[in-house]
Amino acid sequence: MSTTVEHAHPQLGFARKYIFSTDHKVIAIQYIVTAMFMAVIGGLLSMMMRLQLAWPTPNVRPGILDPIWSLLSNIMPDGIQSGVMLPEFYLSLVTMHGTIMVFFLFTAILTGGFGNFLIPLQIGARDMAFPFLNALSYWIFLLSCIVILAALFVTGGAPLGGWTAYAPLSALPEAGPGQAEGMTLWILAIALFAVSGLMGGLNYVTTLLTMRTKGMSMMRLPLTQWSLFITATLGILAFPVLLAAGILLLFDRTGGTSFFVPGGLVMGQQVLEHTGGHPLLWQHLFWFFGHPEVYIVVLPAMGIASDVLSTFCRKPIFGYRMMVYSMSAIAFLSFVVWGHHMFMSGMSPVLGSIFTLTTLLIAIPSAIKVFNWLGTMWGARIRFVTPMLFALGFVSMFVTGGLSGIFLGTSAADIAMHDTYFVVGHFHLVMAVSPLFAGFAGLYYWFPKMFGRMMNETLGKVHFWLSFVGAYIVFHTMHSLGVVGHLRRIYDPSQYEFLQPIVGMNIVISMAAFVLGAAQVVFLFNFFSSIFWGKKASVNPWNATTLEWELPSPPGHGNFGPELPTVKRWPFDFSVPGAEKDYIMQTESPKETTSG
Amino acid sequence: MADGSGNGRVTAPGVVLGGMLLIVVVISVWLFVSDRYWFPAVASAHGPAIDGLFMDVLIVTGIAFIAVQGLMAYFVFRFGENGDERASHWHENAKVEGTLIAITAVTLTVLVFLGQSVWASIYFSEPPDDAMIVEVTGQQFQWVFRYPGPDGVFGRKDVNMFTETNYIGLDRSDPAGADDIVTLNQMHIVLNRAVRLRLHSTDVIHDFHLPNQRIKQDTVPGMSLEVWFVPTVAGQFEIACAELCGLGHYRMKGFLTVDETEDQFQQWLDEQLEFQTADD
Numbered sequence: 081m082s083t084t085v086e087h088a089h090p091q092l093g094f095a096r097k098y099i100f101s102t103d104h105k106v107i108a109i110q111y112i113v114t115a116m117f118m119a120v121i122g123g124l125l126s127m128m129m130r131l132q133l134a135w136p137t138p139n140v141r142p143g144i145l146d147p148i149w150s151l152l153s154n155i156m157p158d159g160i161q162s163g164v165m166l167p168e169f170y171l172s173l174v175t176m177h178g179t180i181m182v183f184f185l186f187t188a189i190l191t192g193g194f195g196n197f198l199i200p201l202q203i204g205a206r207d208m209a210f211p212f213l214n215a216l217s218y219w220i221f222l223l224s225c226i227v228i229l230a231a232l233f234v235t236g237g238a239p240l241g242g243w244t245a246y247a248p249l250s251a252l253p254e255a256g257p258g259q260a261e262g263m264t265l266w267i268l269a270i271a272l273f274a275v276s277g278l279m280g281g282l283n284y285v286t287t288l289l290t291m292r293t294k295g296m297s298m299m300r301l302p303l304t305q306w307s308l309f310i311t312a313t314l315g316i317l318a319f320p321v322l323l324a325a326g327i328l329l330l331f332d333r334t335g336g337t338s339f340f341v342p343g344g345l346v347m348g349q350q351v352l353e354h355t356g357g358h359p360l361l362w363q364h365l366f367w368f369f370g371h372p373e374v375y376i377v378v379l380p381a382m383g384i385a386s387d388v389l390s391t392f393c394r395k396p397i398f399g400y401r402m403m404v405y406s407m408s409a410i411a412f413l414s415f416v417v418w419g420h421h422m423f424m425s426g427m428s429p430v431l432g433s434i435f436t437l438t439t440l441l442i443a444i445p446s447a448i449k450v451f452n453w454l455g456t457m458w459g460a461r462i463r464f465v466t467p468m469l470f471a472l473g474f475v476s477m478f479v480t481g482g483l484s485g486i487f488l489g490t491s492a493a494d495i496a497m498h499d500t501y502f503v504v505g506h507f508h509l510v511m512a513v514s515p516l517f518a519g520f521a522g523l524y525y526w527f528p529k530m531f532g533r534m535m536n537e538t539l540g541k542v543h544f545w546l547s548f549v550g551a552y553i554v555f556h557t558m559h560s561l562g563v564v565g566h567l568r569r570i571y572d573p574s575q576y577e578f579l580q581p582i583v584g585m586n587i588v589i590s591m592a593a594f595v596l597g598a599a600q601v602v603f604l605f606n607f608f609s610s611i612f613w614g615k616k617a618s619v620n621p622w623n624a625t626t627l628e629w630e631l632p633s634p635p636g637h638g639n640f641g642p643e644l645p646t647v648k649r650w651p652f653d654f655s656v657p658g659a660e661k662d663y664i665m666q667t668e669s670p671k672e673t674t675s676g
Numbered sequence: 677m678a679d680g681s682g683n684g685r686v687t688a689p690g691v692v693l694g695g696m697l698l699i700v701v702v703i704s705v706w707l708f709v710s711d712r713y714w715f716p717a718v719a720s721a722h723g724p725a726i727d728g729l730f731m732d733v734l735i736v737t738g739i740a741f742i743a744v745q746g747l748m749a750y751f752v753f754r755f756g757e758n759g760d761e762r763a764s765h766w767h768e769n770a771k772v773e774g775t776l777i778a779i780t781a782v783t784l785t786v787l788v789f790l791g792q793s794v795w796a797s798i799y800f801s802e803p804p805d806d807a808m809i810v811e812v813t814g815q816q817f818q819w820v821f822r823y824p825g826p827d828g829v830f831g832r833k834d835v836n837m838f839t840e841t842n843y844i845g846l847d848r849s850d851p852a853g854a855d856d857i858v859t860l861n862q863m864h865i866v867l868n869r870a871v872r873l874r875l876h877s878t879d880v881i882h883d884f885h886l887p888n889q890r891i892k893q894d895t896v897p898g899m900s901l902e903v904w905f906v907p908t909v910a911g912q913f914e915i916a917c918a919e920l921c922g923l924g925h926y927r928m929k930g931f932l933t934v935d936e937t938e939d940q941f942q943q944w945l946d947e948q949l950e951f952q953t954a955d956d
Contacts, residue, residue, distance in 0.1 A: 166923075167923045167924065167925075167926060168923035171920070171922075171923060171925070174920075240920075240922065240923060241920060242920050246880075246881055246919075246920070248879070248880050248881070248897060249880040249881065249920070249921065249922060252879075252880070255816075255879070255880055255922055256816075256922040256923050257923065341897075342897050342898025342899075343898070344835045344878075344897075344898070345878060345879055345897055345898075346815075346835055346838045346845070346878050346879065347816075347879050349838045349839060349840065351835045351836060351838075357898075358898065359881055359896050359897060359898065359899075360896065360899075393755075393763060394757070394762065394763040395763035395764060395765070395767075396765065396766075396767035397767060398766075398767050398768075398769075399767070399768060399769075399773055400767065400768075401768075402773055424883065424892050424893055424894050424918075425894050425896070426893070426894050426896045426899050426901045429795065429799035429800065432795060432799070433792055433795060433796075436788060436791060436792065436795070437788055440784040440785075440787060440788050441784075443780070443784055444777065444780050444781055444784065447776070447777075447780045448773070448776070448777060448780075450744060451773070451776045452773075454744065454747055454748060454751065455769075455772075456767075457748065457751040457752070457755065458751055458755070458764075459684075459755060459763060459764030459766075460684075460751065460755045460763045460764075461684055461755060461756070461757040461758060461761060461762065461763040462687075462690065462751075462752060462755050462756050462757060463757050464687065464689035464690065464693070464752075464756070469689070469693070472693065472748070472752060475748065476697060476700070476745060476748060479741065479744050479745065479748075480700075480704075480741065480745075483737040483740060483741050484737070486733055486736075486737050486784075486787065487730065487733050487734075487737070490729065490733060490787060490788075490790075490791035491791060491792075491795050492725075492726060492729050492791050492792075492794035492795040492798065493726065493729050493730050493733055493791060493794075495726055495798070495890060495891075495892050496715065496726050496727070496730060496890055496892070497730075498892055498918070499883065499885075499892070499918045499919060500918075548696065549696070552700055556700070556704065556707075557707065559707075560707045560708070560713035561713075563708075563713055563714060563715060563730075564713055564714070564715070564716070565715070565716055565887045567885070567916060567918050569920040569925065570925070570926045571925070571926040572926050572927070573926075575926055575927055575929060576914055576916060576929065577914055578716045578887050578888070578914055581712065581713065582713070585713070652767065654763065654765070655762040655763040655764070655765045656765055657762070657765055662760075662762050662763075
């Protein structure tokens with residue numbers, strides 16, 4: 081048997097082993113590092129946005145910032161001219177920050193990174209069902225990263241229509257700078273990303289359904305696996321819609337069609353040739369994908385946080401079954417709530433009523449998850465290591481952001497809050513900060529298994545505290561900006577008299593954002609230096625129960641030894657009364673003492 | 677103590693994190709209670725209903741927020757690790773879960789009904805007969821307002837008649853269009869008289885937003901949408917574009933004047949008409 085394994089995984093050269101590898105663990109790390117690189121770019125773009133929003137005109141700018149502005153003017157002469165950011169450049173920052181973070185950071189790192197690394201390891205498989213497809217998925221993802229970044233460098237710059245790319249703004253190259261080549265590259269990048277996501281999704285679902293080892297029934301899967309399974313299913317159903325919408329948009333732009341552009345439009349006194357399309361069609365298609373996409377990001381975060389919480393509470397997750405059912409309910413409902421993004425779009429107000437109902441319905445399974453996390457903490461013996469701190473931070477941020485969603489989901493209250501910073505605060509907390517925190521929890525937690533070394537705890541805690549405080553100041557206060565009426569995607573809020581009360585708050589938020597940004601440098605340093613110089617990791621440094629913690633750190637190609645493991649119990653046997661240790665591995669047979 | 681009967685321990689990180697969560701709660705309450713960061717002064721008949729609904733949702737979510745963050749603060753404070761002591765080992769409680777789900781469902785149902793009654797009062801209601809009609813057209817990056825003039829009828833428009841000064845392609849040779857009054861970024865209405873806004877766009881999507889009047893409606897090319905409201909405060913207010921429409925989005929700003937009396941409004945209309953006919 082062992083000879084077969086070695087035969088199946090012969091010694092490979094450097095390039096086949098680390099670059100063009102089909103090993104799911106290598107592909108996972110490729111996804112993670114690429115996504116981190118994209119996050120650095122996306123993060124820097126947001127720092128420039130905050131610089132502009134705090135001090136929108138040169139006369140209110142403190143002199144201490146002059147060197148930064150002249151430096152930026154020198155680096156980006158097309159966007160920042162003699163110390164003044166151009167409005168179209170600001171909007172291209174908005175578009176690129178959103179696009180990069182949603183797709184190229186969160187979707188990529190949570191499903192591409194953690195999904196690839198964890199699915200075979202935690203279900204007891206040697207690799208993914210389709211290793212070549214898996215590698216292809218990464219390389220197409222990398223290509224899409226290159227294409228989206230290229231949009232920053234073409235004539236006119238990156239598109240200025242936001243990550244939602246509403247038509248007709250996105251359909252008409254003459255609608256503004258960045259809407260020509262920049263917008264075309266944006267569509268191509270998103271289409272490539274959708275193709276890559278589809279390949280990954282098919283692979284994950286097939287692997288999870290067919291390659292679980294003996295004894296690993298669905299109801300013995302760690303919650304991370306359930307979340308990845310449901311997420312992959314969502315991806316398979318949602319990405320084709322985005323792909324189709326993108327292709328139709330491309331046709332409108334270059335093929336003379338009019339899917340999204342109505343007749344009788346006039347730009348610069350020129351009548352456009354389009355006729356017969358409908359702008360709301362784009363919004364329906366985009367959000368039919370876009371809302372499930374929110375959960376494509378949030379569900380894996382929930383799964384990772386659940387497993388990390390249980391491990392460091394030293395207590396079984398509370399309500400495992402309800403966790404699985406509520407994730408499934410969230411996934412199903414995520415396809416019938418898209419209209420809550422369109423209450424003010426001109427869609428029939430009757431639909432507004434219906435989407436309010438479905439939206440508040442989806443709050444129920446989300447609330448169940450929060451109750452269950454609290455139930456897990458009750459009576460726990462919490463170990464406050466860095467991954468746990470981030471998992472706890474995830475719960476707090478998710479609750480705060482989730483609750484503000486109830487205002488927005490109530491159509492009538494949304495009249496005041498729609499397109500303000502209330503929305504920006506809400507979705508950043510719930511689908512940016514929460515997944516970011518869960519992602520950090522996962523990275524600190526599985527780093528030893530990925531690289532065979534531990535990350536530095538002290539730096540990890542510095543990173544956590546700066547991020548926790550920073551993220552709350554930046555994003556929670558945005559709710560108040562929104563109540564005052566601060567519109568989103570506004571280059572210069574000081575234009576409006578009614579926004580005068582928030583001038584000071586915008587400065588506070590920007591300062592906190594710079595601290596938040598700097599905290600991520602601590603993380604990057606910790607991550608990359610620990611790969612080489614971190615403390616050597618043992619097989620199971622956290623005393624966790626799942627299959628990957630019985631393998632060497634890092635596991636070799638093929639993961640398991642000659643024989644695949646046999647699973648005897650669920651993954652949450654922590655603090656079982658009467659047991660020898662306070663955790664029982666999933667492969668240990670039920671002996672004298674067991675629990676449910 | 678290996679059977680989960682111990683008490684856990686108050687640990688330093690538990691105290692810090694618990695304290696932080698409480699600080700978040702206190703600051704949040706302050707932010708929403710202090711009127712420093714509150715809505716712009718309301719100036720329409722339906723506005724208070726929206727603000728009141730926001731308040732209702734704020735109370736419900738506020739209670740949930742304080743309860744959940746507070747409990748979490750207590751748990752991290754109280755249940756730190758304590759040597760070899762084991763955590764409790766329970767992980768199901770159908771009764772508690774059922775109760776919590778029921779409470780959540782009932783609360784959300786109440787919110788749906790509260791919200792929908794406000795929504796219906798705004799969108800499923802007919803404007804009074806004496807309402808005036810103003811046509812609003814969004815275009816990169818300005819607001820064009822049109823009043824039907826003395827004849828009460830809007831004139832014909834033609835996409836081929838757009839010029840630098842004819843922003844909406846109004847056909848002045850059409851008898852109904854000869855007396856139409858077109859203004860740029862300036863809109864006048866009358867105190868306590870209902871206004872029906874007919875919203876159009878000539879290029880991309882904009883959003884006609886009156887912050888004080890709690891009006892926000894996308895103007896969509898190819899569609900004619902209507903919203904109505906009653907202004908309840910006289911004076912000058914700002915008009916903003918709330919939907920990203922291009923590089924000049926941030927300066928797509930207009931002014932709304934709510935005149936005290938019908939006479940003042942008529943006077944303004946007459947001035948505009950005079951100005952316009954002199955112009956042609």
